[in-house]
Amino acid sequence: MDHATAESRVKELQDLLRQYNYEYHVLDKPSVQDVEYDQLLHELKQLEEEHPDLMTPDSPTQRVGGSVLEQFSKVNHKNPMLSLGNAFNEQDLRDFDKRVRKAVGDNISYICELKIDGLAVSLRYENGLFVQGATRGDGSIGEDITINLKTIRSIPLRLTQPFSIEVRGEAFMPRSSFIALNEEKEKRNELPFANPRNAAAGSLRQLDPRIASSRNLDLFLYGIGDPGETGVEAQSAGLDLLSELGFKTNKERRKCASVEEVLDYIKEWTEKRADLQYDIDGIVIKVDSLSHQDELGTTAKSPRWAIAFKFPAEEVVTVLHDIELSIGRTGVVTPTALLEPVLVAGTTVGRASLHNEDLIREKDIRIGDHVVVKKAGDIIPEVVSVITDRRTGEEKEFTMPTHCPACESELERLEGEVALRCLNPKCxxxxxxxxxxxxxxxxxxxxxxxxxxxxxxxxxxxxxxxxxxxxxxxxxxxxxxxxxxxxxxxxxxxxxxxxxxxxxxxxxxxxxxxxxxxxxxxxxxxxxxxxxxxxxxxxxxxxxxxxxxxxxxxxxxxxxxxxxxxxxxxxxxAGVNLTYKGPKLSRSENTNSAFSGKVVVLTGKLVQLTRNEAKEKIEILGGKVTGSVSKKTDLLVAGEEAGSKLSKAQELGIIVWDENRLLEEINGQEV
Missing domain, CATH: 1.10.150.20 (5' to 3' exonuclease, C-terminal subdomain)
Incomplete structure (x- = not known):
């Protein structure tokens, strides 16, 4: 086969295999048999081996490739991956609804999504090609796991449109894959994974991508890093866009007009979650409108426009064998229950914090007691109560020591605190x-x-x-x-x-x-x-x-x-840096910039600046750039082909500039 013919056939095979992969892994509607897919993939591999210049990074043959890594490099998230606040009962949700309505009014709707029990990841695409994937990490810095994420076949290596976009999702292990993996581990006399979430996280942190590939992971997309850059105006529209681009989104989501509808959705999935082919540990509720999201804003850790309802924690009974003391870095002495190991919410628990002496007295916890244990928020083990009916008389009351178990210094309780502390700085x-x-x-x-x-x-x-x-x-x-x-x-x-x-x-x-x-x-x-x-x-x-x-x-x-x-x-x-390297405080305190303290929205196509360049310069001059027009917006910069955001700004009487006016102000401040 000559080069031109090979090039044509390679492109044909790549397009076919991408379509078949999308139908199978995203739509769950395969149109060809596995054997036909495998034959086409084998043909493509052979052609690419014979004509290496025809191999592209997004080729279906590149799902697993490259050498084993020595370690993962760090990735700075451009927009933080915030965690969600939790709701544990109906009242928590009603309180959340009240806070939202007080801030933005009653004309709101919510989008409810299943909370997948997996590992949050970020995917970055440039001109439609998948270029980097990372873990959430601490929200600001994650780990580059691109090579492993490429093995997840529901993640497109090329989008249906040449978007440059960063998206977020939850990688997970389907129950069938989890069962098969643990069966293999048991055959090899290896310790099985405790639950699918741990298995998924462990698989994506393997330095050898062949291991991740063998684990049959999957992923649902749930959001866009900066939705304002896409032109969408609602969370629901963002999810629809992700589906159009070829991503797998969860079809069980539902738009709700009231908190009552949200509660109905939660009740439905509390009963139906066992029927799913993957684990969920709750429901995520988000304000649908992006302009309302902007108005509500975020705290340091979580958005005010979203909350996660956690399913009721599983409670189990076990025996408390002893109480151990630990000294924290601030000197606080914390008692910890040593338990008969027991399976709680998918993991084996042998320890649970008892927090302080007052809690032990309040619950009348004794060594030898049968106790009820659960995981607060499905994460932190805690002793809920004591089953006093099972006492035999052999149980022992516990008293806190008067001296530090690590250094023998006398323990003190500071005024207004319940905790005992060791105040010895040399402890x-x-x-x-x-x-x-x-x-x-x-x-x-x-x-x-x-x-x-x-x-x-x-x-x-x-x-x-x-x-x-x-x-x-x-x-x-x-x-x-x-x-x-x-x-x-x-x-x-x-x-x-x-x-x-x-x-x-x-x-x-x-x-x-x-x-x-x-x-x-x-x-x-x-x-x-x-x-x-x-x-x-x-x-x-x-x-x-x-x-x-x-x-x-x-x-x-x-x-x-x-x-x-x-x-x-x-x-x-020793050479440790002692200076701040992040974005500097705005110069609004010592400049007459028109952006000082202003909320700015960019819309339409900018010709002389990229959107990111414009955003950076505005923020240096004391402004805050958001993605949606709202009552809090002070200024809209409209580039070419500006659409609905411009119309909304005009309706609200917001000041509108064109790009030339923007450049005049920026250049006048010598950014």
Whole structure:
């Protein structure tokens, strides 16, 4: 076969196989037998081997390819992948509905979707081609798992239209695949997976894509990273667009005009969920209108326009054998129930937090009791109650100690708190927990430094504080138990890479009392470098929105300590970055920009700037760019072929600029 004929046949085969794949894996309506599909795929492989220049990245033959990875690289999500707030009963949903209606009025509708019990992922396409896939991670930074996501046949490698778009979905393992996988594991005398969610997550984090390919995973798309860029005006329309582009969306979604209809939908699927071929753990309820979503906004962790109703937790009975005490990084002593291992909501539970002494007394929990256990939110095990009828008289009451079990210092209860604390700053348990917090995902995010490795390093006197991490050598690390040379080298590389983190990661990692991840970013963005923060007074800190008296006092007290000043100097000497690397605060405080404090919407085709360039320049000048026109919109920039957003802005009396007017303002500010 000559090259021209081969090229024509390759294109024909690729188009055919894409269509057959879409019919089988997305529509669930196969039009050809498996044997015919396999024959065509085999023919395509042969032609591509004979004519390598005809092979394309989106070819159906490229579902599994490439070499085994050594590790996953990090991916920064352009738009954060926020988690959802939870509702556990009807009243929670009615309260959510009231909050929504109070904010945007009664003319609303909701879109209800099944909450797939899997792994949230992000997929990025450029000009219609799949170029990158990532895990959710901490919401801001995930892991690049493109090579594994390509093995999921319901994910199109090429869209039906040449869109550049980032979309979100939930990867999962169908029940049939889960059963088959565990049967294979049992044949090989391997430990089976506890549930399909763990199996899906484990499969997508394999460095060898052939393993992920063998697991028969699937994926439903549930959203668009920045829906405003697509021109859609509702969540339901966004899902319809995703279907048109060739994505698999869940057809069981329903638009509801009231909270009563939402409750009916939940009742229906609470009863029917066992009939599905995949696991769901609740229902996601979203305000359908994107303009209403913009008005409602988000908190640091979750959108105010969506909520997840969680199905009632499964409750089981087991025996509480003992109560163990642990010391957290802030010195809080937490009692933990040691249970007879029992299966709860798909995983084996052997431990459950008892929180504090008051809870133990309130529930009259004794060692030896039969207790009812559930998972709060299907995640965190907790002791619900005691079955007193089963007591034999052998049970023992539990009393909290008066001294720290780790360092023997006297425990104290601070005014207004229920928790007992060890106030000894040299307490080894606190130091170790502080180290674990420092290397955790939301802090310095050092891969390979889990609790066990940190414990070994501390036990071997190789680290006493976080600065010591940056003094570790290959000789130190390779001497640890079960640490091969390659793993040791990877760990040191991860430690070295963490030096480049932005200031907020370090600030959160230091574990300053009352300073969470969101506050750390706000503070880092305001002061821009560690030395400016260390010199700040309580008055300086209180000028920042969201920083209250307790936090300001805690920060000043922390940085006034000589040992803390010494620690920061050691980190700086080790090369750890002490500056903020994220978006700077707007210059609205020292500029007369027309964008200062304004909500701006871009619509239509811009000729001289890309939409992202325009957005970046507006935000630098103090504006906020959103995707939908609402009553909160101050300015609309209309490019060529502007449509419904322009009409809506005119109806609402919103100021409208063309691209030339936009450029005049931007250039006048010398962005």
């Amino acid at each position: 080894p348990a606190q130091i170790q927990e502080g180290l674990i917090h420092f290397v955790s995902r939301n802090a310095m995010n050092i891969d390979g430094l889990g609790e066990k490795v940190v414990a070994q390093l501390y036990r071997e006197n190789l680290i006493e504080d976080v600065a010591d991490l940056y003094r570790l050598t290959l000789e130190n690390v390779i001497a640890l138990e079960r640490m091969a040379e390659k793993s040791a080298a990877n760990l040191l590389n991860a430690i070295e890479a963490s030096k480049e983190n932005s200031l907020e990661k370090l600030l959160f990692g230091l574990g300053i009392r009352h300073v969470g991840a969101k506050a750390a970013k706000t503070i880092a963005q305001h002061f821009e470098n560690m030395h400016a923060l260390m010199a700040a007074s309580e008055e300086d800190l209180l000028k920042i929105d969201e920083i209250g008296d307790k936090m300001a006092s805690s920060i000043v007290t922390y940085f006034s300590q000589e040992e803390v000043k010494e620690l920061i100097s050691e980190l700086e000497e």
